[in-house]
Structures are given as C-alpha cells and as structure tokens.
Amino acid sequence: MRNDMNAQDEYKATLLSKLDETTGTLDALFAVMDSVRERIDPAPARPADTVDPNVFFYKLRLHDHMEALFHAADGVGKAAQEMRLLAKRVAPSAQCRNAKAWGRILGIFSEHLTTQERMLHEAASAACSAAKLLAYAVTFAEADALPDEAAANEGDEA
C-alpha cells in the first residue's frame, strides 16, 4: 500500500516537472514569435511628445480662479449642511396628537433633506470638475501650440 502511494507521488512529481518544462518551452516560443512578428511588421514608432505631462502641475492655466471656485463650492456645501441640520430639528410639539406618526413622516423628511443636500453638493462639484477640465484643456492647448524650444525653456524655468 505504501509502495503504491510512493509510486503515485513520484508519478505526480514527474508530471508537474514535465508541465513546467513545457510551459518554459512555450514561453520561449512565444518570445521568438513576437520578435519574428516585429521584424516582419514593425509597430510604428510613437511620435515624440510635444506636451510635458507635468505641465498641469507647474503651469496650470486659471489656477487661481480654480482655487477660488473650489473654495466657493466648499462654502455652498457647508451652508447647505447648516440649513439641513437646522431644518432636521423641525418637529411638532410634544403635546401634538399623533406625535409618533408625525415623527415617522418627519424622519423620512430628514432623510430626504440629506439626499437633497448631497445632490446640491454633487451638482456644485460637477460644475467645478467641468471648470477643471476646461483649465486642463486650455493648458494642454497652449503648451501644444508653443514651438518646441519655447516649451523646453518654460519647463526649465519651472
């Protein structure tokens, strides 16, 4: 019984080693195929970049305007939150008949306010993102339009 087990283990180990060898051979074959394909039909060389991707960090156009915009959007978010928190405390007096049932309705109202506040926040953020896209596009267009030498100089100055 033990001999059978040993024989099975050995057989399994041999199979795994053969599989490794085959995988290695296939990898080598694929590498050769790739190099042959490259020689037959070489991929076109990527044209040299004219815009440094770091231009968005060191020379972003409208940067000050964007800062002011995001600051203002933050202000809207905070003011809306204040209003929501205050309105959330709206409740009929404790002596009100059906106070619990009214409480349920006003609970949903409170959730609704939270959703709406989030919507306002998202909408203001979306407006700011669109502005950011515009600033990036202006920066890209300007950098792309500069002659190569001027662009290189600007990069050095930064």
Next chain:
Amino acid sequence: MVETENHIVNGGVKPEEEAEHMDTTTQGVINPLKVIRVRVARDEWEAVCQAWQGLHEKLRAFTHAAMAEMKVLPDSPNRGAWMMFFDLYCQQISRESQAADEALYSLAYSVETGARLATFADMSTEAEVENA
C-alpha cells in the same frame, strides 16, 4: 424654531400668490394661509443663497478668464478643434451650474414643506382642543 406670521424660506412664491391657487372650497378647520405663513431656517437659507451667489460669480469669472486665455492662444494647427472643445466645456459648466441651482431650490422647498408639516401637526391638535 418654527416662526409663524412670516413668509417662509423661498421658492420665489409669496404666500399671497400661493393662496390664489389654493382650493378654498375644502379648507376645513385649519386655514392653509396660517400654515403657509411659517418661517424656518431663514438665516441659514440666506447664507446658502449668498454662498451660492459667490460660487456663481466665481464660475462666471472663471469662464470669462478662460475665454480671455483662449483668445490669446498661440497659433496652432488645431486651434479650431480646441475652440470647439472650449465652447463645449463652457456650455457644460453652465449646465452644471443650472443643475446646482435646481438642487438648491429643491432643498429650499423641502425645508419649507417640513416646516409646514410640523406647523400643520401642531395646528390640528390645537383645532381639536378648541372644538372639544
């Protein structure tokens, strides 16, 4: 926190104007006009409006500055295409701004509705007590 005898938050509709569109044939015990005359979170609402006005002005200033930048854009073979994209982005900013405007008024209406509900609940109890 809920104050009566005053026009509520906003929405642009005055209580008198709103009352004109009201069904007066089924008014019941509680006069809806009294429910309408509730004020809640008015200072907070004004703060939101001011903040929003500030953001609106910043957006407008941003768009103007972007336009100015575009005009002095160095000559480029793709200038026409870029101008198209700039125009699209400006329109997008305007639309997003309108969406935020709508969201803001929607929030104001909700605040107003909640205040009216709470007032109505209180008034309905008072009316029952008076009738008894």
